[in-house]
Amino acid sequence: MQFRLKIFLAAIFFSVALFSFVIYDSIAGNLSNVPSEAVKGKIVFQKKACIECHTIFGNGGYYGGDLTKVYEKFGSDGLREYLTNPPLLSGAKKKQHIYVNHEEAEEMIDYFRFLQSIPNMGWPPRPVFDKKKDSE
Numbered sequence: 549m550q551f552r553l554k555i556f557l558a559a560i561f562f563s564v565a566l567f568s569f570v571i572y573d574s575i576a577g578n579l580s581n582v583p584s585e586a587v588k589g590k591i592v593f594q595k596k597a598c599i600e601c602h603t604i605f606g607n608g609g610y611y612g613g614d615l616t617k618v619y620e621k622f623g624s625d626g627l628r629e630y631l632t633n634p635p636l637l638s639g640a641k642k643k644q645h646i647y648v649n650h651e652e653a654e655e656m657i658d659y660f661r662f663l664q665s666i667p668n669m670g671w672p673p674r675p676v677f678d679k680k681k682d683s684e
């Protein structure tokens with residue numbers, strides 16, 4: 549085998565090995581950083597299909613707004629109250645927001661607290677409504 553070909557194959561082998569290690573390292577690290585309570589809350593989020601109406605990091609339905617940083621807005625007590633004693637939805641006067649029991653609410657709060665700790669640099673941007681335009 550030519551010397552150049554050997555160098556070329558060695559370089560490819562080295563690159564693939566390095567790439568695999570970097571990918572493995574980033575995934576393994578991230579998974580072990582997620583607290584188990586937050587994982588339970590995520591499962592409730594999936595079971596109850598909150599994603600039908602809400603987005604997390606901009607993924608999901610647009611009816612109910614983004615919940616990535618909702619912990620900042622309500623805190624634990626506010627979220628507990630909202631989820632276990634849900635209000636009527638604005639714009640749909642007879643429809644009440646989905647209810648979750650106390651145990652599920654605690655797990656959801658842990659999930660939202662975990663999401664709060666992820667730096668998302670303001671993504672997704674909050675919708676901006678141009679009041680002047682609306683009133684025209």
Ligand code: HEC
Pocket residue numbers: 592593596597598599600601602611612613615618621627630631636637638639645646648656
């Ligand atoms: C049928 C659609 C729908 C589903 C399903 C739904 N939501 Fe909502 N949610 C809404 C709407 C609409 C609002 C806004 C309420 C309003 O403005 O009256 C809202 C508001 C909220 C708020 C307050 C957000 C804020 O910024 O004021 C939280 C927290 C919330 N939902 C959590 C959840 C969770 C957790 C689930 C799943 C267990 C869920 N929602 C499932 C429609 C939904």
